[in-house]
Amino acid sequence: MQDSLAAERPVAPVLSRSFPPISRHMLALYCGASGDHNPIHVDLDFARSAGFPDVFAHGMLVMAYLGLMLEEAGPAEGILEFSTRFVAITQLGAAITCEAYIRDMTHDRILLDLTAADECGDVKLQGRAVLNRQIWETRFGQA
């Protein structure tokens, strides 16, 4: 009996990128760079009043990490779609690793499954990207 999860996904990611632990400083920098000034990410008092023990990362910061992994592998022009679900809150101090797995290929598209997980392996973002196969195929070697 084949493991259904293993059957769904190849064992090795085709792309992988790790990021340093997310600090308060990083959240302040991202707040400025992204224009997302929601205080829940930078103001401890606000976060506590909203019922959280501490500030936490912008989901879009972690999605930007996934985007950077893609950009470092191939041209942004070849990315046709890029989507994520924010599965869990990314806590302060989380060291995020992004991975991409090939889910499917058609004659002109490559479909990737994406994950961003912390150092414990807890998945924070789950996503997918659709790439232009002509532009991207050579980036994955024998894939």
Add this chain to the structure above:
Amino acid sequence: MLSRDMIGHRFAPVQAHVEAGRLRNFRKVIGCAQPGEQTAPPTYLFALEMIESENPMAFIEDLGIDMAKLLHSEQSFTYFAPVRAGDRILLETVVTDIFEKKGGALLFVVQDTKATNQHGAHVATVRRTLVIRN
């Protein structure tokens, strides 16, 4: 209280300038080794709307959403053409769906943004799904 009556609500359009310095800063902050790239990073249109909006929180304030109860549920980008430094991008956002889960404990709001460049080309559609914890 936010209701389904707000489906179809159009937010004030945002006319945004894709500035090279802003792009560079965004890339530097997320750890990109080559921040001078002139094409916008994949998630940049989301940031651009907030950077250039008269009121970056209009997307929740128009709907009377309490920021302290807000979380981001899903985000997607569909690209039709690249966005580059120097472009002028019109961002037009509309509420496309509002629905409940868990007996009303969670309220989801879907907003679609159409991005059009200075040549009138539809460059991307951006969809954000927000969740409000009641």
